[in-house]
Amino acid sequence: MPLFGRSLVPTTSYGYQAPPDVIVIGWHCPGVECGRAEDIPPRRWPTWCDSCGTAVDPRFADPWAHYARRLELDFIITSQGTDSATRQMMMVESDVWYYKDALLRRDLASAYAARRGLRSTTARIVQADPYFVPRTGYFLVVWHAIESGDLDGAADELLAWHPTVVTHDVDRNNATRTTARQFTDSCVQFLEDTNGSRHPAGRQVYAAMLNVAGQIRGVLTSRNQQAIARVVGSRQYG
Numbered sequence: 001m002p003l004f005g006r007s008l009v010p011t012t013s014y015g016y017q018a019p020p021d022v023i024v025i026g027w028h029c030p031g032v033e034c035g036r037a038e039d040i041p042p043r044r045w046p047t048w049c050d051s052c053g054t055a056v057d058p059r060f061a062d063p064w065a066h067y068a069r070r071l072e073l074d075f076i077i078t079s080q081g082t083d084s085a086t087r088q089m090m091m092v093e094s095d096v097w098y099y100k101d102a103l104l105r106r107d108l109a110s111a112y113a114a115r116r117g118l119r120s121t122t123a124r125i126v127q128a129d130p131y132f133v134p135r136t137g138y139f140l141v142v143w144h145a146i147e148s149g150d151l152d153g154a155a156d157e158l159l160a161w162h163p164t165v166v167t168h169d170v171d172r173n174n175a176t177r178t179t180a181r182q183f184t185d186s187c188v189q190f191l192e193d194t195n196g197s198r199h200p201a202g203r204q205v206y207a208a209m210l211n212v213a214g215q216i217r218g219v220l221t222s223r224n225q226q227a228i229a230r231v232v233g234s235r236q237y238g
Contacts, residue, residue, distance in 0.1 A: 016072070022060055023064070024061075032081065098117065158186060159208065167215035210232075
């Protein structure tokens with residue numbers, strides 16, 4: 001049963017009007033300096049954030065959350081009040097959204113185009129901002145690809161991600177350290193997938209994982225080490 005009908009759920013601050021059968025799972029404050037969120041829907045609309053007084057947006061269950069996020073991303077990207085760093089992240093997430101949407105529709109041609117679009121977006125951002133670390137897009141696309149069974153896409157993105165992973169300053173730089181760890185984790189996720197283990201690119205992904213893991217051995221968490229050890233111990237790629 002939907003918790004609220006069209007007559008009660010307001011249009012969001014970013015322009016999404018939910019359909020009558022929507023399920024609301026909480027609320028989120030769009031206040032720039034706030035961002036508070038709760039997992040319990042309010043009893044009535046409109047409702048104001050008790051931290052900053054801003055009218056809050058409903059948070060939706062899927063599939064409505066997916067459609068709402070498209071409008072929210074467009075709103076943030078085009079808003080004059082969005083700072084550069086946030087706009088960069090939302091541009092990357094926008095391409096990831098198009099990839100996920102194509103997978104949901106089982107449109108592999110559009111999924112491929114979205115992955116190419118993400119690489120183009122990332123390249124433009126890096127050209128304008130050399131300090132931008134291109135990890136989020138790769139990580140999310142690989143995660144969605146494996147979850148949906150697009151192992152070709154996952155392998156392609158892992159092998160494209162590998163050359164961008166910086167390993168020389170992981171002791172001091174949290175961004176590069178996190179990226180390198182995420183890369184090895186993503187490789188493990190691919191290699192431990194039933195279909196990934198039989199994929200033609202499996203050995204290349206395995207080699208890439210060992211390459212990065214060997215260079216960041218000192219900053220790998222125990223969970224990272226155990227996961228890599230499982231893959232190595234399986235003797236499927238050695």
